[in-house]
Amino acid sequence: MESSSAATVSAGPSPGPAPADLLRRLRARGAADPVTHVERVPARPGVPAPWPSWAPPELRAAFARRGVVAPWQHQAQAATLAYEGEHVVVATGTASGKSLAYQLPALATLLADPRATVLYLAPTKALAADQLRAVAALELEGVRPACYDGDTPRAEREWIRRHSRFVLTNPDMLHHGVLPGHAQWSGFLRRLAYVVIDECHTYRGVFGSHVAHVLRRLRRQCARFGSTPVFVLASATSGDPSTAAGRLTGLPVTAVTEDASPRGGVTFALWEPPLLPPDSGPSTPVPPQSTGDHDDLQQVRRSALRETADLLADTVAEGVRTLAFVRSRKGAEVVAANARRALDDAVPGLGGRVAAYRGGYLREERRELERALLHGDLLGLASTNALELGVDLVGLDAVLICGYPGTRASLWQQAGRAGRSGQEALAVLVARDDPLDTYLVHHPEAIFGAPVEATVLDPANPYVLAPQLACAAFEAPLTPADLALFGDGAKEAVDQLVAAGALRQRPTGWYWRHRERPEVDLRGEGGAPVCVVESSTGRLLGTVDGGSSHFLLHSGAVYLHQGVSYVVDDLDLADGCALVHAEEPDWSTHARDVTDLSVVSVRSYVDAGPVGMFLGEVDVTSQVVSYQRRRIATGEVIDTRPLDLPARELRTVAVWFTLSPQSLTLAGVQPADVPGALHAAEHAAIGLLPLMATCDRWDIGGLSTAVHPDTEAPTVFVYDGHPGGAGFAERAYGTAAAWLRATRDAIAECGCESGCPSCVQSPKCGNGNNPLSKPDAIRVLDVVLANLPE
Ligand SMILES: [Zn+2]
Ligand SMILES: [Zn+2]
Numbered sequence: 001m002e003s004s005s006a007a008t009v010s011a012g013p014s015p016g017p018a019p020a021d022l023l024r025r026l027r028a029r030g031a032a033d034p035v036t037h038v039e040r041v042p043a044r045p046g047v048p049a050p051w052p053s054w055a056p057p058e059l060r061a062a063f064a065r066r067g068v069v070a071p072w073q074h075q076a077q078a079a080t081l082a083y084e085g086e087h088v089v090v091a092t093g094t095a096s097g098k099s100l101a102y103q104l105p106a107l108a109t110l111l112a113d114p115r116a117t118v119l120y121l122a123p124t125k126a127l128a129a130d131q132l133r134a135v136a137a138l139e140l141e142g143v144r145p146a147c148y149d150g151d152t153p154r155a156e157r158e159w160i161r162r163h164s165r166f167v168l169t170n171p172d173m174l175h176h177g178v179l180p181g182h183a184q185w186s187g188f189l190r191r192l193a194y195v196v197i198d199e200c201h202t203y204r205g206v207f208g209s210h211v212a213h214v215l216r217r218l219r220r221q222c223a224r225f226g227s228t229p230v231f232v233l234a235s236a237t238s239g240d241p242s243t244a245a246g247r248l249t250g251l252p253v254t255a256v257t258e259d260a261s262p263r264g265g266v267t268f269a270l271w272e273p274p275l276l277p278p279d280s281g282p283s284t285p286v287p288p289q290s291t292g293d294h295d296d297l298q299q300v301r302r303s304a305l306r307e308t309a310d311l312l313a314d315t316v317a318e319g320v321r322t323l324a325f326v327r328s329r330k331g332a333e334v335v336a337a338n339a340r341r342a343l344d345d346a347v348p349g350l351g352g353r354v355a356a357y358r359g360g361y362l363r364e365e366r367r368e369l370e371r372a373l374l375h376g377d378l379l380g381l382a383s384t385n386a387l388e389l390g391v392d393l394v395g396l397d398a399v400l401i402c403g404y405p406g407t408r409a410s411l412w413q414q415a416g417r418a419g420r421s422g423q424e425a426l427a428v429l430v431a432r433d434d435p436l437d438t439y440l441v442h443h444p445e446a447i448f449g450a451p452v453e454a455t456v457l458d459p460a461n462p463y464v465l466a467p468q469l470a471c472a473a474f475e476a477p478l479t480p481a482d483l484a485l486f487g488d489g490a491k492e493a494v495d496q497l498v499a500a501g502a503l504r505q506r507p508t509g510w511y512w513r514h515r516e517r518p519e520v521d522l523r524g525e526g527g528a529p530v531c532v533v534e535s536s537t538g539r540l541l542g543t544v545d546g547g548s549s550h551f552l553l554h555s556g557a558v559y560l561h562q563g564v565s566y567v568v569d570d571l572d573l574a575d576g577c578a579l580v581h582a583e584e585p586d587w588s589t590h591a592r593d594v595t596d597l598s599v600v601s602v603r604s605y606v607d608a609g610p611v612g613m614f615l616g617e618v619d620v621t622s623q624v625v626s627y628q629r630r631r632i633a634t635g636e637v638i639d640t641r642p643l644d645l646p647a648r649e650l651r652t653v654a655v656w657f658t659l660s661p662q663s664l665t666l667a668g669v670q671p672a673d674v675p676g677a678l679h680a681a682e683h684a685a686i687g688l689l690p691l692m693a694t695c696d697r698w699d700i701g702g703l704s705t706a707v708h709p710d711t712e713a714p715t716v717f718v719y720d721g722h723p724g725g726a727g728f729a730e731r732a733y734g735t736a737a738a739w740l741r742a743t744r745d746a747i748a749e750c751g752c753e754s755g756c757p758s759c760v761q762s763p764k765c766g767n768g769n770n771p772l773s774k775p776d777a778i779r780v781l782d783v784v785l786a787n788l789p790e
Contacts, residue, residue, distance in 0.1 A: 017318055019267035019426035022398070026314055026428075030274060034307070037270040037444040043424075046262035049076035054083055055108050062138040063100070071100055073260035079104040082194070082232045087251045089200065089233040091241035092259040094409075094416045098234040099134065099198075101256070105232065106194045107135075110143050110165055116193040119218075119229070120168040123202040125149050128168040131198065135166055149173050161185055171203070171211045172522055174218060179475055180517055182221045190225040200233040201241075201409060201455045203248055204694050205726040206464065206545075208457030210522040212248050213468035216459075216485050217475065219250070224476065236409030238694070239454040247457055250485065264419030268427045268448070270441040271311075273302040275751055300756055303635050304432040305331055308382075308402040309338035311428060315398050316343060316354055316380040320426075321373060323393070324382040324400040325414045330565060330584055332356045332382040334633045335402065339380060357383035385414075395420035403432035404440055407694050408451055433635065433757035435687030439746035446691060452738065456693045456727035458653075459487055463724035466493040470502055470518040477509035528576050532559065535569060535579045546576075547721060550624040550645050551591040551764075553578040557627065558589045573646070587629040587638055594766035595622040597703045597717055599710035600651065604733070610663035611787040612713075615733040618654040620719055622701065623647040625766060635757075640768075653725030655733040657740075658713040659783055667779045671706075674714055677776030678704035679767070680760035681743065682716045684777065687762070688743045689718065693731040700728050737790045744781035747774060 017025075027035045048070040051060050071079065078090040078101035090101045106118045122128040128147050135145040145166035148157065150173065160167060161184055169178065178185055195218070197203075203211040215231075222229055233245045233253065242255035308324055312335060315322040326332040333356045340351030355369060355378055370393045372378035385405070399418040405411055411429070419425035429447075431437035440446055459465065469486060472478060483490040494510055497503040502518075503510045512518070521529065529543040530553060541561045544552055549571065552559060557568045559580060566580040600617040624645045629638040661671070669677050682704040689700055701721050708715040720729045732739055750759035755774035762769065 017320070019398075019424045022315065022318060022320060022426055023267060023269055023428075025318070026311060027269075029310075029314070032274050034271050034274060035269050036272050036441045039268045039270075039444055039448050041263075041266040041268055041448070043265035044261075044263045047073045047260035049073040049260075052076055052080050052083065052104070054080075055104060056111050059104070059107055059111060059138075059140070062140055066137060068100065071104065072097060074256050074258055075100045075104070075260075077258075078102075078232070078256040081254055081256070082106075082230055083108065085230055087231040087233075087245075087249065087253045088256060089235055089241050089245035089253050090256045091201075091235040091237055092257065092261070093237055093263075094413045096259050096261040099131065102194070102196045102198075102232040102234065103135065103138075105230075106166070106196060107138070107140060107143065109193045111140065113193070114142060115191050116165065117188050117191045118166045118194045118196065119174075119188075119192060120166065120196040120198065121174065122168065122170055122198045125151065125170065127198060128170060132168050135168075148177075158184075161188060164188075171214050175210075175214045175471070175520070175522055179214070179217050179221060179471070182475060186225055189222050190227055192222055192227045192229045195229045195231045197231065197233040197248070199235070200245060200248060201235045201238055201694065204455045204457055205699060205728070206461070206722045206724075207523050208248065208455070209459050209461050209464040209726065210468065210520075212250065212457055212459040213464065213472075213486065214522070215248065216250050216487075217468070217472050220472065220482060220485060221475065235455070236407070237412070237451055238407075238409065239450075239452045239692075241455075244455040244457070247459060250459070250487065263416075265424045266415065266419050266427050267424060268415065268429070270444060270447075271307070271428050271430045272438070272441045273304060273307040273431065275301050275756075300635065301431075301433050301758055303633065304402050304430045305334050305633060306338065308400050308430050309335045310342065311400050311430070312336075312339040312354065312380050312382065313342035313346075315400075315426075317346060317350070319379065320397045321376055321378075322380045322398040322400060323373070323396050323417055324380065324402060325405070326382055326384060326402045327405070328560060328565075328588070328632070329356075329384050330586075330588075330632050331402070332384050336380070336382040338633075339382070353378055354380035354382075357381055385410075393417060396425065397423075398426040398428070401427070401429045403434070404429065404437045406690060406696055408447065408453060411447065431758070435684045435743075435746045435750075435759050436690055438750050438758040439688060439691065439742055442749040443742070443745065446742075452735070453691060454693055454731060456695070456731045458725055458727035458730060460489045461722075461724035461726065462489055462493055462496075463722075465489055466496055467518060467520040469493050470497055470512065471520055473497075473503055473510055473512040474517045477506075477511045478503075479509040482509075530571070530573075531577045532561070532566075533577055533579055534566070535581055541566070541580070544578075547648065547650070547723070549573075549578065550648065551593070553580075554591055554624060554627060554643050554645060556589060556629075556641060557591070558585060558587065571645075586633070587631055589627050589629055590763045591624045591627045591643070592640075592764055592766045592768075593622045593624045593701075595620060595701060595703050597621075597654070597708075597719070599654075603653075606736075606788065608787040608789065610660040611784050612658040612711075613733065613736050613784075613788060614656050614658075615730060616654065616656075618652060618717065618719055620650040620652060620654075620701065620703075621647050622650065628763070650721070650723055652720045652723060653729045654717050654719035655729040655736070656711070656715055656717040657736075657784055658708075658711045658715045659780065661714060663783050663787075664714060664780065667783050669776045669779050673773050673776045674706045675704070676771035676773035677780045678706065678714055678716050680747070680755060680772040680774055680777035681780050682718070683760050683762040683765065683769075683772070684747050685716065685718055685740065685743045688739060688746055689728060689732055691742055692735045692739050693728050695726075695728045699726065737785065737788050740781055740784055740788070744778060744785060747781070748778050750774075 083105040336356035344351035530549040
């Protein structure tokens with residue numbers, strides 16, 4: 001939920017230096033200028049719109065009492081589309097007031113039709129609870145909003161089903177509770193006018209594909225009861241929100257993307273830490289398992305953590321209230337400690353005005369830290385992420401972002417903590433040693449221009465579709481007409497379920513054969529999830545899907561859970577359980593795997609002369625064989641330790657390209673350098689895919705080879721790391737030219753000599769980043785791009 005008016009801070013210290021002056025002083029410190037780009041994001045006045053004529057006076061008055069004088073233009077536009085019966089997604093920035101866009105049509109309808117109902121879905125219980133408070137505060141008669149989730153007491157559930165007309169829940173509860181119990185919900189579903197899906201960009205990958213089918217099951221039940229609700233979705237800004245929302249709901253969805261809410265001006269700098277000279281002390285990682293002579297070619301950048309700590313010390317010394325975002329809690333503490341030390345060296349006692357925001361703190365202690373920062377008693381705070389912070393912690397003078405947080409939505413959520421009305425603020429993105437970060441600091445248009453990264457999901461994944469159809473059949477027999485609703489592959493999945501004895505075909509449709517309902521976990525993916533258990537207390541901390549468990553929960557792994565660090569003592573695959581203890585070592589762990597791959601079928605391809613681009617099914621065998629321990633503060637590799645884990649088989653979707661050996665020779669790639677060229681291109685391509693789709697490195701894998709038995713050519717594969725695929729490879733195929741162009745540029749623009757973690761090295765490479773050839777990777781990608789149609 002977001003407030004619908006601009007947040008303001010009344011109290012605060014006197015304004016510090018203007019952002020441009022501050023930035024000039026920060027960048028003048030070193031020998032080389034680390035700033036690659038400065039973007040002036042101008043202040044934007046809001047564009048208000050009149051209340052839509054259909055909004056009843058009673059509702060306008062209720063919003064006015066809550067301080068909403070008039071809607072912004074995008075709110076009014078989306079609300080009117082929804083009120084007129086169009087499915088709509090509003091995809092605008094943080095704190096742009098998306099909630100008003102769905103509250104307005106939904107509540108107007110509830111007031112006009114005393115029987116109508118609304119279903120609201122949030123990805124978390126906390127968000128649903130926030131939204132409940134907001135709707136309840138409007139004090140509208142007869143709406144009776146209520147949360148219905150796992151925590152709702154049994155005694156209240158029946159009252160809610162019968163009397164609430166605005167039910168707030170989550171997809172898991174819809175899946176496990178509402179849909180299987182549809183008979184009890186028939187009155188509510190029969191009168192359902194709106195389905196609101198908040199933060200819909202969080203429904204991505206395998207989880208998103210499951211949710212897509214839960215929504216189709218909901219639509220089927222509504223149709224059986226004679227209702228056809230309008231879907232209103234709220235999303236963070238992303239590429240192509242209309243397509244993503246359409247895939248999620250299975251309906252045509254109109255997008256509203258023009259943000260008309262006001263914002264303060266921000267000077268936004270992109271900052272690339274300098275390259276360190278080769279073998280300069282502790283920051284030089286030694287590649288394990290390597291026997292070659294390329295160790296001495298290792299070159300790295302100054303760590304983003306050190307750079308951020310220095311920047312924090314400098315801004316604090318200028319009296320500027322600064323919030324630094326760091327990915328891990330340990331990292332946040334390193335930044336705070338280094339900044340404190342630097343400040344105390346300069347002015348004894350000044351270090352006391354910097355703190356780390358500790359995940360273990362009580363809510364009250366956190367709010368106290370936030371208050372101290374807002375009022376200027378504290379000048380610097382290093383924190384793990386924006387989600388833990390109170391919503392009131394805005395209006396700061398400077399925000400430092402240590403490493404690209406993965407999506408534009410998160411980036412703007414963090415940067416949005418800076419700036420208040422009438423005053424300019426500074427934001428700095430400090431690049432980590434990662435190809436995506438390198439690309440972004442050299443391509444500001446990817447941050448400040450139109451978004452390209454899209455929320456992807458793949459409802460046709462057979463590993464999702466079959467269990468979801470089983471759930472649907474349990475709720476009511478499937479008919480041939482239903483198959484169209486569930487989309488491509490539904491008939492095949494039903495045939496499989498019949499062959500497996502789960503469904504029985506009768507003249508009237510397909511029937512679930514068992515008494516119990518199918519057990520389907522929306523967040524799982526076929527294989528049983530692994531439980532993470534704290535040894536000393538037996539407390540269940542959470543679950544990790546079976547596929548990722550080898551990477552994240554192997555013995556010795558440092559596992560982060562809600563900002564708290566644990567170390568894994570033992571991964572018991574037979575019991576599906578990892579035993580951990582709380583510990584905060586100075587290192588992080590990085591698992592490495594080796595992979596084998598065979599092509600099963602080709603779904604689609606582009607024949608581009610010497611280059612071929614393919615999308616298809618593949619079988620992947622991968623084995624996590626070792627892990628690296630690295631110092632958090634410096635990135636220095638401490639050691640590599642072997643692991644004894646079984647190989648894992650995966651049928652999934654891959655995108656791959658081939659090149660003719662002749663085209664490589666013509667481009668100047670010597671045959672001996674082909675493996676290193678392809679390998680380097682593969683690493684960087686994986687690193688850049690999150691630019692096109694909201695995924696991270698753990699969602700995808702890759703393989704490259706100078707000749708693959710199935711393609712009989714030099715080939716680079718990039719595959720979805722989830723059974724059946726999650727839409728990432730498909731998105732890569734659909735945007736292949738743009739994706740590989742960005743990959744090429746990231747490699748070419750990295751100032752290192754022969755490859756580094758900021759361009760072609762990968763932290764999860766099972767071959768110890770050997771062989772890699774940076775210049776030849778550029779040649780390979782140039783050949784692909786010269787032939788591939790845009
Ligand atoms: Zn590099
Ligand atoms: Zn590799």
